[in-house]
Amino acid sequence: MIENLSLQDMNKYYLLTIMYLIVLAHVSQAQGVINGVVLDKSGKTSVPGATILIKGTAIGCSSNNEGVFQLLIPSDTATLVVTSVGYERRELRTKAGDTLIVSLKTECIVDFFYTRYIGVNYYGGALNSPIGGTVSIFYPHLLRYMNFMPAFRIEGGLQKGVNRNRQTVIKFDADEIFAVCDYNIALNFVYNNIELKKQNWGFISNKAYARIYGFPLQRTYLVLGGGHARFVDKESKRSEYGICVGLKKNIGTFSKYLFSFNASSIRWESCWQIQAGIEREFKKAVTSIEFNKVSNYSEVNLKVGYLFSY
Template sequence: MKKIYTILLFLFPILGFCQFKIKGFVLSKTDNLGLPAQIIEKGTTNGTISNNYGEFELTVTDENAILTVSEVGFQPKEVKINGQSNLSIILKESCNIDWFDYHNIGFGLLSGLINTPLGGQLNLSFVPLKKLPLIKTFFSYQSDLKRNNYLNGSIGLYHLFVTCDFDADINFNYKKLEYEQKLDLSTFNFSTDLNLKKIGLIVGLGSLRNQIDHKIKYGPTLGFKKNTSIPLRLNIEAKSTLNKHFIETNIEVSRQFNSLTTFLRFYSIKSFNELSLGVNKDFSYHRKKPIINR
């Protein structure tokens, strides 16, 4: 019996030496407020829960132990202690991004108020193969049934490099314009849309080809996108291609009502200006819409 006591007396200091006490906070990255998170020593059942202010205390078996920290609505995180007795653990919010432009086909009517009173449009979005970017196409045509004809078409790759705070798109746009026998030209535009949380930035390159002399002129494209909050809920996009020989300007303001979208568009290049009003109806041909977890 004395031998057992002797062994225990030797073991207690060793066990005490192996234990390591830590204190800390678990905070939200968004607002820096405390979180009632679960903190578990990895590989064990040893753990605790921080209080409503994010404060916690935990005794672990090793000063190099790894903590697994989790809370509903936040991305779980592993933290290596590295001998630190005071920790500040920041959790980033998790998010589900539900894209509502997948597998849609739409038809619209539009009318130019200045030069091209009759017009229509068609749009289609689809994913060719699983895990590939969304492809969106668009085509519109406006005319006065005489000398003024305005064709507008585009194709784009959407939702590239997606995170909760960032989304990037690539767009190719082609326009063909015939106006009062004064203009006969076509434009081509390649742009990248960098969509941040509050605003989107448009950067690209545009070109103009005059069908009379067949000369091609180039210029940078710059613009922005903005979604306003309640009650207006407007989607605003404006961009211009700049060149010393021409300025091409595109502005669109739209408002969505479920599957119905109303819009106002302004287009200007050289002596041609057009302000168009329209309405578009979208139909979903695929019930399941992908949800991106980040």
């Protein structure tokens, strides 16, 4: 084919070939390797499967099980975009030959990956009302507007025991009422009715809480709230108001495992109410133990349940 070209065309062909070889040599010389490791913000845990891309291109790689990666860049410098599920996106300006330690910060809303479920639980007291159960419905992020992404949970249950003891509970939770990086506000409303027939004692309470956490607390919620209660005993019936202060700590994520620790105290006008509990969620199984003491009443509630997706 070249033999049929004119001398002028051949000169153009050779000139283009030489220019191409010069450009190719320059590109090959400019190419370099970047090595690195992706860790979480604490620097103690590697992040496997993180995606590392050169910004504006499809050139990239993934970190291995130890969080280590190696990437060939086509120029002296590049901007890398590092992402991983559950972590915030990060961009880094780097150059050929660099060895990087990339720290990723846990995403603002870890619970963003929650799914809808209906929970069915055995819920009974070890001291007064051993037979019972609860049903809960959870719908995450039903509404979304900027940082307003509430996740709603409604739970209701009934417990019965010997001597016609009975306990009724209704809970309404609205998580992530206002959520931005490092801050979150949630609201909780709880109705509780306890009846001890033999002792002729009753307790009905309506309580509202705000759960707040910020950067220094590291997924530890400060619980603030108040409520109204009615006490019924052999001598009198009275209404009282109270103020609540407590803490709640979450560890882990819902899709893998989640531990939740909580403790709070409520100061009613005539007595203290102390509540504490530990709950564990693993995949779709839920177990918890809760302690509740108010006046002369004490109860240890046990819960074992399963979450059905819908």
